[in-house]
Amino acid sequence: MPYTNYTEKLMTRAALKLTGRPVTFRLRDPIVDGAQGSAQKDLAGRNVIDISPWLLDHYGKFVRIFCHELAHVALGHVDTDLGTDITVKPGSIAWSLKGQTFHSMTTIETATEALTQKWLKLYKPIAPYFGHGVNTNLEAFLLAVIYHEE
Numbered sequence: 704m705p706y707t708n709y710t711e712k713l714m715t716r717a718a719l720k721l722t723g724r725p726v727t728f729r730l731r732d733p734i735v736d737g738a739q740g741s742a743q744k745d746l747a748g749r750n751v752i753d754i755s756p757w758l759l760d761h762y763g764k765f766v767r768i769f770c771h772e773l774a775h776v777a778l779g780h781v782d783t784d785l786g787t788d789i790t791v792k793p794g795s796i797a798w799s800l801k802g803q804t805f806h807s808m809t810t811i812e813t814a815t816e817a818l819t820q821k822w823l824k825l826y827k828p829i830a831p832y833f834g835h836g837v838n839t840n841l842e843a844f845l846l847a848v849i850y851h852e853e
């Protein structure tokens with residue numbers, strides 16, 4: 704899928720709608736080794752989400768990771784992040800060094816996945832109605848998030 708400044712603007716607006724918080728996106732492999740997406744605070748306290756660029760060729764996977772990382776932000780999981788140096792190379796932080804035990808990881812991920820599925824069930828079916836004149840399924844999905852009133 705083509706990814707333009709417009710796509711990135713839509714992602715930022717959709718993120719604000721879903722989480723109530725400003726989020727910066729980077730289309731690059733996450734700093735956490737082996738992850739397809741990650742959400743963290745940078746050292747200046749900004750919410751930053753990384754998404755692997757290869758996911759752009761997989762609409763379903765892309766929106767799932769997009770919503771999953773935003774669910775972490777919406778649920779406040781990133782609020783306790785003391786700040787990460789996000790200028791380090793992709794994959795340079797080992798998963799185990801995120802400081803979460805397996806149990807708390809499971810609890811956090813279960814809640815995150817529940818919110819992710821709620822959003823996907825709400826927005827994916829109506830995305831085609833927002834798709835007129837847009838370049839990609841992803842942009843249609845993002846417009847559905849931005850403009851749909853529950």
Ligand SMILES: [Zn+2]
Nearest residue numbers: 771775812815
């Ligand atoms: Zn997660």
